[in-house]
Amino acid sequence: MTPIITRTVEEARAHIQKARLAGKKIGCVPTMGALHEGHASLIRGARSENEFVVVTVFVNPTQFGPQEDFSRYPRQLEADCQIAGASGAELVFAPSVEEMYPSGFSTSVDIQKLGDHLCGRSRPGHFRGVCTVVTKLLNIVRPDGSYFGQKDAQQARIIQQLASDLNLPGIIVVLPTYREKDGLAMSSRNRYLSESERQEALILIQSLRAGQELFARGERETAKIRQLVREQICQKPNIQLDYVEVVDSTDLQPVDRIQNKALLAVAAFVGKTRLIDNVFLL
Structure with missing residues (x-):
């Protein structure tokens, strides 16, 4: 058409x-x-x-x-x-x-x-x-x-x-977020990434999924979930973390302990390219 x-x-x-x-x-x-x-x-x-x-x-x-x-x-x-x-x-x-x-x-x-x-x-x-x-x-x-x-x-x-x-x-x-086969969220800014940066960017979804797994095992304190995600991302020397946050999915306000549906979100600079990603904690 x-x-x-x-x-x-x-x-x-x-x-x-x-x-x-x-x-x-x-x-x-x-x-x-x-x-x-x-x-x-x-x-x-x-x-x-x-x-x-x-x-x-x-x-x-x-x-x-x-x-x-x-x-x-x-x-x-x-x-x-x-x-x-x-x-x-x-x-x-x-x-x-x-x-x-x-x-x-x-x-x-x-x-x-x-x-x-x-x-x-x-x-x-x-x-x-x-x-x-x-x-x-x-x-x-x-x-x-x-x-x-x-x-x-x-x-x-x-x-x-x-x-x-x-x-x-x-x-x-x-x-739902549309992802590459390896999990990287589709973004118009992905084209700015070099081949090595493209591989490093995978840590965003990998760390988010690790946070989901920690939540699934019963963790409800957001400080511990955020710490896990932050530590994984900061292992990559070419990635500068902007934020890791857990917020209520409705009012988008930070929460200390998850009691309702929450959003685990990250933003980071991979080289000079700012990328974002998120997952729900249900």
Whole structure:
């Protein structure tokens, strides 16, 4: 399938409205492009529940900090459209920065509490940018369902709350993290890794699984789980740990002892590339 490619809000809305008037359910997969099999799994998930799938491709400048990789973030629209179409998307909405943030734009959307820890502490302002762009995208597309990956667990939870609080259209569907055969979470940033860094990055999921195993054996004190994960990651000399946290899966606040469903999350720099991953402790 070759998807329709639109660059403007007006054009995208026209195609979406046509599909809606034809009685089709609308699915949306917001992305920053550089699509890979993880994105493809989200698109397939959206296609299984909707007759018309919109993939948004927009590298959002407002969610990058001044020292982050906005300028070098991969941009490959032609390849993205091929992947999107092959996975079941009918429309790719790929606006410019000027289309999304025209001259005089002065509104932002922020969220309290859920963004205080994990990546929110390490990347000030990041989730304000995420919330602002997602609010715009969901109001442009007005989908029946929007699809996100569990790898970005904090982002997914924040978007669920955002959609609920602001009555954004459609349901928010969070699908499992898509992994390579060796367990590494699929990420657009994996392409930055050298071959040796790629192998070292496996310690992230290996340490998380070790934390899960400790929990399964009955450990409920989060300090001990975090210590185990931290010690394993810090054995790799080329990895700089950002955080290891155990938080409540609903409010994303740190917990000392696990009594309800919790999220064990890590972020680390592998060389110069920042990667994140997480698992649930059930």
